[in-house]
């Protein structure tokens with residue numbers, strides 16, 4: 422399938438995902454290329470009269486949302502969300518997800534936790550049987566991150582510092598991203614539990630299943646999968 426067909430599928434999933442957003446809702450907005458389609462479509466819906474208030478998971482998403490005139494949540498002390506819309510890097514058949522391809526995983530997880538429900542939008546390449554063999558993005562503080570990397574390697578992880586244009590990529594939170602391959606025999610959930618306990622680790626890109634719906638666009642059409650809470 423050529424690249425623009427995948428783009429068309431992402432756009433379809435994004436538009437279908439927006440159908441879960443209703444008048445008066447407070448909405449979390451994730452990051453990534455599928456979300457760009459969702460933001461643009463939401464912009465049209467808002468222009469046509471849909472009333473929402475949004476909170477964004479990254480500076481990039483916020484810049485586009487403001488350009489599209491999506492209203493933002495005014496009171497930062499009240500961000501309980503009706504719905505959160507976001508893309509994924511991988512999703513397993515149970516609804517567990519890996520995110521962080523766009524380095525926005527910490528804020529994305531905050532929004533997912535603040536929301537009553539998340540709608541995951543994607544094309545069919547994102548569905549995998551098991552997450553364990555995929556890279557886990559981990560946001561860490563910059564302080565002595567070389568030593569942190571050594572610590573993780575000693576624990577059996579393979580660790581690559583994510584770079585952008587030859588320089589360490591700096592997240593919107595001022596953090597760094599380690600892309601981590603987990604040791605054989607360990608599950609993604611176990612790796613997350615182990616890593617999140619280390620001081621200096623801000624968050625991992627492993628999102629354990631919670632109340633969510635996956636909207637998956639493929640060559641056969643759109644597939645919807647509902648996942649219950651834990």
Ligand SMILES: O=C(CO)[C@H](O)[C@H](O)COP(=O)(O)O
Nearest residue numbers: 453454455508521522523525
């Ligand atoms: O986790 C993310 C950003 O941190 C993105 O949602 C994820 O990488 C999917 O992006 P895309 O829609 O471009 O495939």
